[in-house]
Structure formats: C-alpha cells, structure tokens
Amino acid sequence: MAQSTESYKFLEDSAQTPEPSRRQVNLWKVLSVEDDLDYQSALVSSLESLILPNHTKLQILTANSAFEASAILSTHKDIGLILLDVVMEEDDAGLRLVSTIREGLGNALVRIVLVTGQPGFAPEKEVMSALDIDEYWNKADLKLDKLHSIVSSNMRTWNYMSELAEASQGLKIALDAARSINSRYDLTTFTRTVLAEIGNILGVKEGGLFCMANSLNPFEDAHVLTATGCYTKLEGLKLADVQLSDLVNDLQHALSEKHHVLTPLRSVFYFETKDINDKCYLIVVNSATPITDAHINLLKVFSENVSSGFTNIALLNRVTELAYTHSDLNIPNRNWLKKEIQSMCRLEWQQTRLLMLEVNYFDEMKFTFGYEFTQNVLIYIYQNLVQLLPTGSRISLSGHKQFSILLDSNFELSHDLIDKLTYNEVKVDGVAHVSSFTLLDIRFDTLKQIPAERIVSMAESELKQASVNNINYLQHSQQETDLIDRRYRLMGELRNTIRDGKLSVMLQPKVSLSTGKVVGFESLARWQRDDGSFVPPDEFIAIAEASGLIIKLDCLIFEKTMEALKSLVSMGYSIPVAFNASSFDLLDPDYFKFVEKGLDSFDIPAELLDLEVTETQAMSDYERIQQSLQRFVALGIRINIDDFGTGYSSLAHISNITAHCIKIDRSFVSKLETDKNSEHVINMILKLGKQFNFNIVAEGIETEYQKQWLSDAGCDIAQGYLFSKPLPINELIEWLTVYNKL
Numbered sequence: 001m002a003q004s005t006e007s008y009k010f011l012e013d014s015a016q017t018p019e020p021s022r023r024q025v026n027l028w029k030v031l032s033v034e035d036d037l038d039y040q041s042a043l044v045s046s047l048e049s050l051i052l053p054n055h056t057k058l059q060i061l062t063a064n065s066a067f068e069a070s071a072i073l074s075t076h077k078d079i080g081l082i083l084l085d086v087v088m089e090e091d092d093a094g095l096r097l098v099s100t101i102r103e104g105l106g107n108a109l110v111r112i113v114l115v116t117g118q119p120g121f122a123p124e125k126e127v128m129s130a131l132d133i134d135e136y137w138n139k140a141d142l143k144l145d146k147l148h149s150i151v152s153s154n155m156r157t158w159n160y161m162s163e164l165a166e167a168s169q170g171l172k173i174a175l176d177a178a179r180s181i182n183s184r185y186d187l188t189t190f191t192r193t194v195l196a197e198i199g200n201i202l203g204v205k206e207g208g209l210f211c212m213a214n215s216l217n218p219f220e221d222a223h224v225l226t227a228t229g230c231y232t233k234l235e236g237l238k239l240a241d242v243q244l245s246d247l248v249n250d251l252q253h254a255l256s257e258k259h260h261v262l263t264p265l266r267s268v269f270y271f272e273t274k275d276i277n278d279k280c281y282l283i284v285v286n287s288a289t290p291i292t293d294a295h296i297n298l299l300k301v302f303s304e305n306v307s308s309g310f311t312n313i314a315l316l317n318r319v320t321e322l323a324y325t326h327s328d329l330n331i332p333n334r335n336w337l338k339k340e341i342q343s344m345c346r347l348e349w350q351q352t353r354l355l356m357l358e359v360n361y362f363d364e365m366k367f368t369f370g371y372e373f374t375q376n377v378l379i380y381i382y383q384n385l386v387q388l389l390p391t392g393s394r395i396s397l398s399g400h401k402q403f404s405i406l407l408d409s410n411f412e413l414s415h416d417l418i419d420k421l422t423y424n425e426v427k428v429d430g431v432a433h434v435s436s437f438t439l440l441d442i443r444f445d446t447l448k449q450i451p452a453e454r455i456v457s458m459a460e461s462e463l464k465q466a467s468v469n470n471i472n473y474l475q476h477s478q479q480e481t482d483l484i485d486r487r488y489r490l491m492g493e494l495r496n497t498i499r500d501g502k503l504s505v506m507l508q509p510k511v512s513l514s515t516g517k518v519v520g521f522e523s524l525a526r527w528q529r530d531d532g533s534f535v536p537p538d539e540f541i542a543i544a545e546a547s548g549l550i551i552k553l554d555c556l557i558f559e560k561t562m563e564a565l566k567s568l569v570s571m572g573y574s575i576p577v578a579f580n581a582s583s584f585d586l587l588d589p590d591y592f593k594f595v596e597k598g599l600d601s602f603d604i605p606a607e608l609l610d611l612e613v614t615e616t617q618a619m620s621d622y623e624r625i626q627q628s629l630q631r632f633v634a635l636g637i638r639i640n641i642d643d644f645g646t647g648y649s650s651l652a653h654i655s656n657i658t659a660h661c662i663k664i665d666r667s668f669v670s671k672l673e674t675d676k677n678s679e680h681v682i683n684m685i686l687k688l689g690k691q692f693n694f695n696i697v698a699e700g701i702e703t704e705y706q707k708q709w710l711s712d713a714g715c716d717i718a719q720g721y722l723f724s725k726p727l728p729i730n731e732l733i734e735w736l737t738v739y740n741k742l
C-alpha cells in the first residue's frame with residue numbers, strides 16, 4: 001500500500017544538518033520499518049537533519065518488512081525508537097510485529113511509534129489500548145517539527161527507562177549479594193552498589209559516601225562506612241570529625257529533618273529502619289553538573305528501592321543474630337560455630353584447631369543450684385576463656401554445657417594452660433566453686449574437609465566418650481578420624497540393614513558341666529555386609545546404641561530369635577534361648593510390648609526365653625531397670641546378668657537385683673591358667689551365687705583346663721568355643737544331633 005512521497009513535506013522547517021560535536025557524540029539508534037521505499041528515504045533524510053539535545057546523533061536503521069525488522073531487532077538490542085508502518089506485507093504486519101517485539105523478543109524498553117497512511121485499517125484508540133505502543137501518528141500529520149519532538153521526547157524517556165532498568169537490576173544484584181553473605185559485608189556490598197547506581201543515574205562515576213548512625217543521637221553516632229571517589233579518605237571517620245563543613249551541614253540537616261536533602265550538586269538521601277533496629281543511614285552522591293528535575297524524580301523512585309533494601313538487610317541481620325547467638329547469654333552458638341567452620345578456606349583449614357570444653361557435673365550442678373546459677377557459671381567460664389586464650393580466638397557456647405573455640409593451630413597449648421582449662425575455679429556471687437572440665441583438641445589438618453555438622457557432632461561424641469572415661473584432655477588423631485569415618489559410614493549402612501531386616505542370628509549352646517547336656521542357647525546378632533564381610537557385634541552394637549538404632553535392632557534380633565526357637569521346638573528341642581537386651585530397650589515401654597506380643601504371635605511359652613542384660617547396664621539406672629525387669633519376670637521370662645564382675649556393682653544391689661542367673665565374664669575365664677586373681681574373683685562370684693540363689697554360667701570356655709577347673713569349683717553351666725561357636729540355626733541342629741549321640 002505504498003503512497004507517493006509528494007504528500008509528505010518533512011522539510012518544511014528547512015532545518016540545517018547539524019555538525020556532530022567533536023567533544024562527545026551520543027549515538028542513538030532509530031529503526032524505520034516501512035515498505036514504501038520513497039516514503040522511507042524522505043523519512044530518513046528528515047531524521048538525519050534533526051538537531052538533538054546533548055550532542056546526540058542518530059544512527060538510522062531501515063527495514064522494509066516486519067520480517068526484516070524483527071531480524072534487525074534481535075541483533076540490535078539497543079534500538080531506542082521504532083517508527084513502524086502498520087500496513088506492509090500484510091494489512092496488520094506492523095501490529096503483529098509489536099507483539100513479536102514485546103513478547104517474543106522480550107524488549108520492553110524500545111519506544112514504538114506507529115505511523116500509518118490509512119488510519120481506517122487500525123483505529124488509534126483500539127490499537128493503543130490493545131498493544132503496548134507509545135504513540136500513533138498519521139503519516140499526513142508527520143511534519144518535521146513533529147518528528148523532532150517525537151524523536152527527542154522518546155529519546156529522553158528511553159534513556160531514563162534504560163537507566164532505571166539498569167539501576168533496578170543493580171539493586172537486585174546488591175540485594176541478592178546481601179542476602180547470601182555474612183551480615184557485616186552485606187551492608188557494605190549493598191551500599192557500594194547503591195552508590196555506584198546513583199552515580200550512574202546522575203551520570204557521575206565517582207564521589208559517594210555512606211554513613212550509618214544510631215537514630216537516638218544520630219549526629220554523635222554517625223560514621224562513614226563506605227566512601228568512594230573524592231570522599232575515599234573519609235572512610236571509617238566519625239561524622240563529627242569530618243572537616244568538610246558544607247558537606248557536614250547538609251548531612252546534619254538530613255539527620256535532623258529526617259528526609260532527603262537534594263541540592264543541585266549534592267544529593268543526600270536519608271533512610272531509617274527504626275522499627276527494626278534504631279538505625280538511620282545517609283547516602284551522599286556528588287554530581288559535577290547540576291541535577292535536573294528528571295534526575296530527582298528518578299532518584300526518588302530509586303530511593304524507595306534503597307529504603308526497602310535497608311529494611312531487608314536490617315531484618316536479615318536481626319534474624320541472623322537470633323539464629324547465631326545464645327538468646328540469654330548473647331554468646332555465639334552451635335549454628336555460628338558450624339557457619340564459621342563451613343566458611344573456612346583451605347589455608348585456614350590447615351591453620352586452625354578446635355578446642356571443645358565440657359563442664360563436668362554440669363547437670364548435677366543445675367539440679368542442686370538451679371538454672372540461674374549455671375547460667376552464671378557459663379558466663380564466668382566464658383570470660384575466663386577470653387582471658388586465657390589468645391586474642392582472635394573465636395569462642396562459642398556450642399552446647400548447653402560445652403564451649404567450642406576456634407583458634408590458630410600454631411598457638412601452643414602448654415601443660416599449664418591445659419591444667420587451667422581442665423581444672424579451674426568458678427566464681428558465682430563472690431563464692432568460688434572448683435570445677436573440672438573435659439577438653440578435646442582437634443587440629444583441622446587431621447580431618448578431611450567434611451561438612452561442618454559432621455565435624456561438630458563427631459567432636460561432641462568424642463568429647464562425651466572422653467568425659468565418660470574420665471579423660472580430661474584428649475588430642476584427636478588421624479587414626480581417630482578414620483575410625484570415626486568408618487563408624488559414620490557403618491551407621492548409615494546399619495540403618496538400612498535394619499530397615500531391610502537383613503541382620504541374622506547365630507545360636508551358641510550352654511552346656512551343663514555335671515551332666516554334659518545342652519541346657520540352653522544364647523542368640524547373638526550377626527551382620528554380614530553386601531560385600532560378604534562381617535562387622536563384629538561389639539562394633540555395630542556400640543554404633544546402634546550411640547545412634548538410637550539399638551531398640552529397632554534388638555526388636556529385629558528378638559524376632560529372628562523367636563523364629564530360631566520355633567525351629568528348635570519343632571525339632572523337639574524345647575530348650576531355653578537367651579536374647580540380649582540393652583538398657584535402652586528396658587527403659588522403653590514399646591520394647592516390652594514388642595516382646596510380649598512376640599511371645600503371643602509365635603506361640604512360644606515364656607519359660608523358653610532368657611533375657612540377658614549386662615551388669616553395667618542393669619546398674620546404670622537401677623530403680624527403673626529393676627521395675628522393667630520385673631515386668632519381664634512377670635511374663636515368665638528369666639533374667640541373666642551378663643559380663644558379671646566387670647561392672648563393680650555394689651553388693652547391696654546384687655542382693656536385691658531381679659535375676660535368675662549370673663554370667664561370669666569371659667575375661668576372668670580366659671585368664672584362669674595364668675592369673676591367680678581370676679580364680680579368686682570366680683570363686684567369689686560362685687559363692688555369691690550360691691548365697692543368693694543365682695544360677696551361674698561361665699562364658700568363653702575354650703580349653704579342657706578351664707572346663708575342669710570350673711567344674712571342680714562348682715560352676716553349673718558353661719558356654720564357649722570348646723563346645724561350639726555360635727552357629728546358624730540349620731548348622732546348630734546338625735551339631736545337636738551329633739553332640740547328643742556322643
């Protein structure tokens with residue numbers, strides 16, 4: 001639908017072609033999309049003749065179809081204005097191009113001015129409301145002065161919009177950065193970006209300042225946190241010490257009036273977050289040339305974003321503070337410790353050690369003197385640590401009775417200091433109490449770079465072990481790391497193995513020394529890993545106990561024991577089988593219910609079951625374990641006290657303990673040939689048993705000598721490799737057939 005050039009008189013004003021300025025030429029891209037080539041060449045020469053503000057020169061691109069235009073637009077992303085013909089290869093080609101630009105190319109910035117020679121094809125009102133275009137002109141109305149005002153006003157708008165888009169992009173980056181890094185750095189990163197962005201808006205590259213103050217007495221408190229360009233030297237100064245009087249006046253003015261102070265050459269922005277933390281902030285940006293109203297409007301919009309940026313950071317800091325400090329004592333906490341460890345670089349890792357210090361008898365102290373007392377104890381210890389340890393040591397209260405300190409691994413822990421750290425006076429309300437501590441010392445270079453949580457929990461369990469074993473200073477070694485590593489891996493594997501029911505049992509016979517008959521069995525847990533190797537029960541039982549898996553494990557083993565027992569009974573061997581239980585099991589009502597239900601569902605008489613619990617565990621929580629044992633006895637289950645002699649149980653308790661049988665620990669039996677002392681212990685236990693009517697089983701009999709000695713000493717029952725190793729149920733049944741024939 002081409003029209004002839006004659007009907008358009010662009011050159012009405014006969015403006016001269018301007019000389020491009022030598023000093024600074026701003027190029028601005030305009031695209032003419034037009035299928036009428038004559039009209040387009042008239043338009044282009046008119047555009048070339050325009051004199052634009054700020055020495056701007058137009059770079060004019062042309063396209064003769066919508067298709068060609070979209071190709072140009074996708075390579076020139078910085079086109080500022082499109083003069084777009086509506087009717088081209090199709091009647092609505094121009095209109096369709098608008099959608100392509102806005103939605104397809106995602107270009108929201110480019111200004112689109114529709115020009116048409118046939119307004120009837122695309123009525124202005126409908127087009128303007130349906131499409132994202134900026135202006136609509138009839139070709140006939142497009143005289144040179146109109147063209148000038150269209151180009152220059154759209155150029156201004158486009159410039160502002162691009163700057164705003166850039167600025168908000170910058171702000172977004174600043175906020176994201178602020179969120180992700182440590183709080184202190186947040187504010188700096190944020191304000192540096194803000195300063196740079198304001199500089200961009202004003203077209204100045206240098207010369208900004210950021211002050212922060214407490215809003216209660218802002219001027220006295222204000223200090224310069226960030227400074228760039230001509231202000232660089234002011235960084236770190238208190239505002240009161242800044243010598244530039246006119247600058248200080250403007251800042252004081254903003255602080256007292258609590259609003260922005262915008263002068264032609266200096267913009268001072270005032271922000272506050274008083275709802276969150278009583279802080280107020282000043283941002284100062286200098287400009288070499290006076291700022292315009294347009295600048296001010298833009299800065300005001302921008303400052304809204306900055307204001308919410310400050311609010312976000314203040315909120316984040318508040319949350320961070322809560323998450324990383326002990327709420328009552330205001331000392332960094334376990335999360336903080338983890339964060340510090342997590343953020344260590346490789347070099348720091350090589351040069352850092354972790355001291356973990358536990359207050360011994362803390363819980364008893366709390367019980368006797370109360371919560372407030374122990375809080376004061378912690379504060380005292382904290383202050384003491386600050387004094388004893390080198391400056392720069394990072395101290396945290398990482399547990400309710402445990403401090404963790406990160407310090408330089410080159411710092412020498414002298415004997416004297418270790419003594420002071422493990423045994424010291426604690427003064428509360430002027431009264432001195434002597435306290436002892438357990439100290440763990442880990443150099444990070446003995447550890448692999450594993451997650452902080454694992455390091456901290458590993459240290460915690462090591463510290464606990466040390467404190468249980470009355471070791472007051474423990475140095476962590478590489479070997480320990482490997483061991484802990486293995487345990488950690490096994491723990492995960494064990495959890496799955498239990499879940500999949502993949503543990504098994506082996507049974508070991510107990511033999512009467514007087515008759516030679518098999519009088520019982522002990523069921524022992526076995527774990528064969530997927531690679532065929534066996535994990536020793538002592539190792540995995542300890543892991544299960546430490547990780548809370550023991551009850552599940554023992555329930556599974558109990559079930560397997562019942563299955564084995566069922567097989568024995570069905571083969572005609574109605575002989576009691578003992579299963580092992582830990583103190584955790586006994587203290588858990590669900591475990592009891594599980595056993596009770598098992599008896600029922602397997603239809604096995606309780607008399608065929610013995611429960612074995614070690615002496616140490618039976619005595620660990622004597623009263624409650626007693627009650628629990630009595631419930632099992634009430635069911636008809638007999639109780640064996642295992643590993644007897646190793647737990648130093650008091651005689652007073654032994655006379656009352658709920659038990660039918662005592663098992664002499666293997667360590668005494670195995671030393672019979674060599675150690676007279678063992679004879680004494682065994683004789684004493686046998687006597688005790690007779691006196692209180694316990695049956696006595698000796699475990700770990702490996703030699704004829706041991707068997708004979710025990711038999712002579714009057715021991716009833718024996719268990720050990722001499723008779724048989726623990727065997728899977730089918731092998732045990734074979735063994736029984738052979739044994740009974742002898």
Ligand code: C2E
Nearest residue numbers: 524525537538541557580581582700701702719720721722
């Ligand atoms: P325990 O209850 O004292 O079990 C006796 C241990 O001595 C068993 O070790 C058994 O295989 C071993 N033993 C028996 N006769 C001899 C012998 O003549 N010489 C030698 N050197 N050893 C002998 P095992 O099977 O390695 O079990 C170790 C410990 O693990 C058990 O000691 C028990 O405390 C615990 N345990 C095993 N199964 C379970 C279970 O299902 N639950 C719980 N809670 N603990 C279990």
Ligand code: CA
Nearest residue numbers: 522580612642
């Ligand atoms: Ca046992």
Ligand code: CA
Nearest residue numbers: 642643663699
């Ligand atoms: Ca034992």
